[in-house]
Amino acid sequence: MRLARARATPPPTPGEARLVRPSVRWRDSFVAALEEGFRRGTRPPLRPREIARVARHFEAHLAERTRQTGEIVLPGGRRVEGVPVSLHWLVAGETFIGELSFRHRLNDYLRLSGGHVGYGVRPSLMGRGFGTRLLALAKVEARRIGLDALLVTCHDDNPASARVIEANGGVLEDIVDDIFGGGPLRRYWIRLSPSA
Numbered sequence: 001m002r003l004a005r006a007r008a009t010p011p012p013t014p015g016e017a018r019l020v021r022p023s024v025r026w027r028d029s030f031v032a033a034l035e036e037g038f039r040r041g042t043r044p045p046l047r048p049r050e051i052a053r054v055a056r057h058f059e060a061h062l063a064e065r066t067r068q069t070g071e072i073v074l075p076g077g078r079r080v081e082g083v084p085v086s087l088h089w090l091v092a093g094e095t096f097i098g099e100l101s102f103r104h105r106l107n108d109y110l111r112l113s114g115g116h117v118g119y120g121v122r123p124s125l126m127g128r129g130f131g132t133r134l135l136a137l138a139k140v141e142a143r144r145i146g147l148d149a150l151l152v153t154c155h156d157d158n159p160a161s162a163r164v165i166e167a168n169g170g171v172l173e174d175i176v177d178d179i180f181g182g183g184p185l186r187r188y189w190i191r192l193s194p195s196a
Contacts, residue, residue: 011125012092014133019088019100019141022062026089029096031055033122040099040120072109075181083107088141090134097130098122102141106151113179115151115187116142131164139168139192149191156184
C-alpha cells in the first residue's frame with residue numbers, strides 16, 4: 001500500500017500579500033516566524049521560553065502589542081508623548097509574512113530617528129520582494145489617512161532596507177545618529193502621489 005504524499009504548499013508571492021489587523025487566525029504562522037528569528041529593528045529575537053509564552057497566551061500578546069500607551073520611552077528611560085500608531089500584519093492566505101507599525105504623525109523624536117513606519121519580514125521570506133510590498137502598502141495607508149509624505153529610516157549598515165525604501169521612491173535627506181541606538185541612521189522622504 002502506497003502512502004499518498006502531501007502536496008507542498010507553494011510559498012506566497014508579493015502580489016498575493018495584503019495588510020490585515022493582527023488576529024489569532026495567524027497565530028501558528030506568527031509563532032513559526034518567531035521560531036525562525038523574526039524580529040523588528042534592532043530588537044533581539046525572542047528566546048524559546050518567550051516564544052512559548054507568546055504561543056500559550058496569544059490573545060494577551062496581541063492585546064499588548066496593539067495597545068497604545070501614548071508614550072515613547074527614550075534611552076535612559078525618559079518618557080515623552082507618543083503618537084497614534086496602528087499595527088498591521090502582511091499575510092498571504094494563512095501565512096504570516098511580516099509586520100508594519102504605522103505612525104499617523106511625528107513628534108520631534110520620531111522626526112529625527114523613527115519616522116512614520118517600522119516594518120520587518122520573517123527570515124524565511126526575506127529577499128523575495130515582501131519588504132518592498134510592505135512599504136508600498138504603507139504608502140497606500142498613509143494616503144488613506146491624508147498624509148502627503150512619509151519619513152522612513154534605516155540604519156546605514158542595512159543596505160537591503162535602503163534598497164526597499166529607494167524602490168518605493170525614498171529620497172535620502174541625511175544620515176544622523178540614531179537617538180534610540182544602533183549607529184548612523186539614514187532618513188528618507190517618500191512623496192506620495194494621489195494614487196500612491
